Amino acid sequence: MGSESTTEIMGATGRALCEYGYADLTMQRIADESSVTSAAIHYHFDTKEELLNAFLDDLLERFESRVACEARDPRERLSEFLAAVFEKPSSENDDFPVALMELKAQAPHHDLFRERFIELDDAVRDVVETAVRDGIEAGYFDEVDPETVAYVVATIINGSHVRMVALGEEPDRTREAVERTLARYIGWTPSQGVTA
Numbered sequence: 001m002g003s004e005s006t007t008e009i010m011g012a013t014g015r016a017l018c019e020y021g022y023a024d025l026t027m028q029r030i031a032d033e034s035s036v037t038s039a040a041i042h043y044h045f046d047t048k049e050e051l052l053n054a055f056l057d058d059l060l061e062r063f064e065s066r067v068a069c070e071a072r073d074p075r076e077r078l079s080e081f082l083a084a085v086f087e088k089p090s091s092e093n094d095d096f097p098v099a100l101m102e103l104k105a106q107a108p109h110h111d112l113f114r115e116r117f118i119e120l121d122d123a124v125r126d127v128v129e130t131a132v133r134d135g136i137e138a139g140y141f142d143e144v145d146p147e148t149v150a151y152v153v154a155t156i157i158n159g160s161h162v163r164m165v166a167l168g169e170e171p172d173r174t175r176e177a178v179e180r181t182l183a184r185y186i187g188w189t190p191s192q193g194v195t196a
Helices: 003-020 027-032 038-044 048-067 074-085 096-106 111-137 146-167 171-186
Strands: none
Touching (some): 003 038, 003 048, 003 096, 027 038, 048 074, 048 096, 048 111, 074 111, 074 171, 096 111, 096 146, 111 146, 111 171
């Protein structure tokens, strides 16, 4: 299947997942959201779970590319990470938060989904832990356990995702909470900027 078709199927999967939820999602409903036939989708994906696993891989890949930062300064890495995590959706039809929540709800029942979410959590914690460790070594941050800070930040981010999707809460409130948490743990927040 060409990358254009795959991209279209992934987009259609996200739209259908948001509209119908996991339980009522069918290959036909995904096909209805695209120009690809249900038969063509079945040809490339034997089951709904296989398609959703590919969709989850795509979502996680997009998320990981958003949070990837190559800045040398650990303060810049943390700032860019938070900007990516709390970036406003590009449109009202951005399927990322709702689709992710639908699949998170299935993780206890589907090992492949759970594995992807463990990978996502590991990626989030790794970015924060590495930046905090590097910041301590460079003398920018207070002496703390980087693993604990990363765990707390990842937990707050996960909670904010639930609050945003289920309660309609704006992500800005959570970003402020993360910044206050960073101030308590490492003695620095992105609002302080990056100065030598």
